[in-house]
Amino acid sequence: MKIAIASGKGGTGKTTLSTNLSVFLSETEKVVLVDLDVEEPNSGLFIQGKLLSEHIQYKEIPEWVQEACTLCGECQDVCNFNAVIQLGDSIMVFPELCHSCHACSGLCPVGALPMKPKEIGLIRKYKYNNLDFVESRLNIGEEQSTQLIANTNHFTDENYNNDYIKLFDSPPGTSCPVIEATKGVDYVVLITEPTPFGLHDLKLAVDTMRDLNKKFGVVINRYGIGNDDVIGYCEEENISILARIPNRRDIAELYSRGELLYDKVPEFGSEIISLWNNIRKEVEAE
Amino acid sequence: MKEIVVISGKGGTGKTSITASFSVLAGRDAILADCDVDAADMHLLLEPDFANPGDFYSGEVSEIIEDKCTQCGECMKVCHFDAISLIDAKHRIDPVSCEGCGYCTHVCPENAIISRELNVGKCFVSSVKTGTKMVHARLGVAADNSGKLVAKVKNEAKELAVKLGKKYVLVDGSPGIGCPVTSSLTGADFVVLVTEPSVSGVHDLKRLYELVKKFRIPAGCIINKADLNSKTSQSIIDYLKEENILYLGSYKYDLAFTRAMTEGKTIVEWDGANSISLSIKESWEKIKESLL
Amino acid sequence: MRIAFTTKGDKWESMMDPRFGRTEYFLVYDDKSKEVTVYDNTDVQGEAHGAGPRTATELFKLNPDILITGNGPGGNAGTVLEKAGIEVYIGAGQMTVKEALEAFLNNKLEKI
Numbered sequence: 030m031k032i033a034i035a036s037g038k039g040g041t042g043k044t045t046l047s048t049n050l051s052v053f054l055s056e057t058e059k060v061v062l063v064d065l066d067v068e069e070p071n072s073g074l075f076i077q078g079k080l081l082s083e084h085i086q087y088k089e090i091p092e093w094v095q096e097a098c099t100l101c102g103e104c105q106d107v108c109n110f111n112a113v114i115q116l117g118d119s120i121m122v123f124p125e126l127c128h129s130c131h132a133c134s135g136l137c138p139v140g141a142l143p144m145k146p147k148e149i150g151l152i153r154k155y156k157y158n159n160l161d162f163v164e165s166r167l168n169i170g171e172e173q174s175t176q177l178i179a180n181t182n183h184f185t186d187e188n189y190n191n192d193y194i195k196l197f198d199s200p201p202g203t204s205c206p207v208i209e210a211t212k213g214v215d216y217v218v219l220i221t222e223p224t225p226f227g228l229h230d231l232k233l234a235v236d237t238m239r240d241l242n243k244k245f246g247v248v249i250n251r252y253g254i255g256n257d258d259v260i261g262y263c264e265e266e267n268i269s270i271l272a273r274i275p276n277r278r279d280i281a282e283l284y285s286r287g288e289l290l291y292d293k294v295p296e297f298g299s300e301i302i303s304l305w306n307n308i309r310k311e312v313e314a315e
Numbered sequence: 316m317k318e319i320v321v322i323s324g325k326g327g328t329g330k331t332s333i334t335a336s337f338s339v340l341a342g343r344d345a346i347l348a349d350c351d352v353d354a355a356d357m358h359l360l361l362e363p364d365f366a367n368p369g370d371f372y373s374g375e376v377s378e379i380i381e382d383k384c385t386q387c388g389e390c391m392k393v394c395h396f397d398a399i400s401l402i403d404a405k406h407r408i409d410p411v412s413c414e415g416c417g418y419c420t421h422v423c424p425e426n427a428i429i430s431r432e433l434n435v436g437k438c439f440v441s442s443v444k445t446g447t448k449m450v451h452a453r454l455g456v457a458a459d460n461s462g463k464l465v466a467k468v469k470n471e472a473k474e475l476a477v478k479l480g481k482k483y484v485l486v487d488g489s490p491g492i493g494c495p496v497t498s499s500l501t502g503a504d505f506v507v508l509v510t511e512p513s514v515s516g517v518h519d520l521k522r523l524y525e526l527v528k529k530f531r532i533p534a535g536c537i538i539n540k541a542d543l544n545s546k547t548s549q550s551i552i553d554y555l556k557e558e559n560i561l562y563l564g565s566y567k568y569d570l571a572f573t574r575a576m577t578e579g580k581t582i583v584e585w586d587g588a589n590s591i592s593l594s595i596k597e598s599w600e601k602i603k604e605s606l607l
Numbered sequence: 608m609r610i611a612f613t614t615k616g617d618k619w620e621s622m623m624d625p626r627f628g629r630t631e632y633f634l635v636y637d638d639k640s641k642e643v644t645v646y647d648n649t650d651v652q653g654e655a656h657g658a659g660p661r662t663a664t665e666l667f668k669l670n671p672d673i674l675i676t677g678n679g680p681g682g683n684a685g686t687v688l689e690k691a692g693i694e695v696y697i698g699a700g701q702m703t704v705k706e707a708l709e710a711f712l713n714n715k716l717e718k719i
Binding site: 203 | 324325326327328331353354356359360375393395396411414415416417418421422430454458459460490491492493494511512513514515518519522540543544547568570573574576577579
């Protein structure tokens with residue numbers, strides 16, 4: 030089973046939920062948690078597991094072969110991303126701007142821009158008690174997170190078979206990285222806060238999930254602050270509310286110190302249990 | 316006219332609530348620009364009228380002109396994004412998968428593929444409740460923010476500010492460290508960094524400041540929810556000193572922010588005497604002073 | 608010596624554009640011939656990403672020795688300017704082009 034934890038905006042408790050749910054489940058099940066928030070992979074701050082292996086990830090970028098180049102300028106003209114430019118008698122490539130489309134390389138009349146692998150990030154495999162944990166981290170300055178997310182999904186499929194419950198901590202927002210992160214999952218958990226900001230961003234996330242034809246439900250974090258508009262919206266739209274995590278100062282403090290909560294705050298632990306029961310029911314229901 | 320940009324890297328630090336509070340304090344002196352286009356929430360507190368909507372285009376997608384296409388399949392061979400497929404004996408481009416690189420347009424022997432500009436959303440120049448104007452945007456589903464969109468929002472705001480003789484342009488900046496935030500920063504006179512004393516908050520603050528340094532823009536920092544972890548807050552203050560970043564104050568962890576938000580208000584309107592409201596006012600004075 | 612300015616208009620009285628990558632114009636002043644060349648960079652507004660390096664190549668074609676602008680250029684643009692051997696002076700974002708030249712001649716701008 031593949032479950033993604035996502036949210037319309039950052040800072041709503043996505044990582045808190047993913048880490049606690051996965052560690053809790055790993056007490057009784059085979060679970061792998063995959064952190065796909067590759068620009069800010071923060072799950073590892075809460076799960077300090079034993080490092081098992083590291084796998085460098087690459088994307089392909091053009092490399093200029095000066096001896097072959099006739100300085101015709103075709104590469105600069107065809108690049109839609111300003112990643113290849115001609116500066117006098119040299120060609121410069123900006124790897125962070127490159128989308129690996131191969132246009133400059135393939136259209137170069139003299140083959141002076143062969144594609145070469147370039148490191149874009151690192152996948153690390155960890156073991157934390159019974160939990161398998163995969164962290165994927167984009168190199169600083171690199172802008173193409175979608176490619177690394179696709180690599181990481183592929184890596185997870187190869188390394189963990191279908192006996193595993195696979196949980197994906199997705200990047201925030203509603204654009205390409207989220208779409209890549211939720212590709213192929215059975216269910217998406219959207220986490221939000223019961224505030225006007227939370228509701229607004231939830232609506233955007235719901236529109237995206239419906240556009241992608243995904244099954245999804247909602248977790249309300251910091252329940253008790255704000256108002257009931259999120260609940261009203263979910264009822265109107267027939268969206269299941271999977272759990273309501275109470276707002277408590279001790280939760281915020283434990284979080285700021287990078288600690289897990291489900292075994293320390295009973296009110297939190299019970300919501301994690303009912304969350305899991307609800308997810309299972311939703312996934313199994315047709 | 317001075318441009319002030321508020322950024323935070325990580326989400327959930329209170330950046331938008333704080334920017335909106337500054338907007339209220341600045342009143343008619345500022346034109347507002349919401350460049351946090353992915354989660355454009357400032358309008359929830361400032362009641363814009365969504366006036367003057369304009370379509371916004373950014374990036375491109377390829378499109379096959381069916382009449383010209385001979386179904387030779389050259390386009391499908393070169394596409395590295397699996398965006399072109401053969402369905403019912405016809406080549407088709409999936410606009411969601413298309414990266415807009417244009418490789419297919421160059422290899423088509425019949426010139427049957429064109430690049431079309433992508434409509435990603437709408438841009439507005441609204442009147443807001445503080446008696447001034449706000450430039451903001453709304454992205455379509457699955458559309459990406461870009462340096463171009465941020466530049467457009469900021470440009471419109473700056474032009475308005477010059478035309479109306481305003482003192483400030485106040486920008487709610489984009490999240491992350493990529494192209495949109497680069498575009499948020501360029502041209503600014505002062506950057507306000509909003510952080511929180513959590514492990515991820517500190518990490519993101521440092522990463523973001525590396526970018527700010529490249530632009531050589533003077534910066535100040537607000538530590539929100541400071542009392543949740545006073546040890547980490549102190550280490551942030553030490554970091555600010557080291558880097559010569561102006562310390563703009565520490566705000567308490569307080570649900571007053573949320574209560575105000577629930578009523579559609581900024582905290583400074585909701586309760587001007589609240590300790591956070593006072594801290595925000597103090598920060599705003601410091602920012603204004605450093606711009607003199 | 609050829610001095611380039613990032614500007615919002617095509618005159619000495621025009622305001623400087625504090626941005627590099629998305630500057631509206633370049634004014635290039637040749638202090639020997641006293642000639643001024645205007646380059647309209649508004650096309651760059653159409654670029655979704657990578658405005659910095661694109662503008663830097665356009666600037667390179669104008670063959671300046673020195674660039675005067677507002678903020679420091681971002682990372683990619685900075686790389687091109689360095690490779691092109693163009694010296695960059697900043698801090699002129701709020702001036703007119705004329706004031707920026709005077710500030711430069713009086714050593715009032717910061718070199719990066």
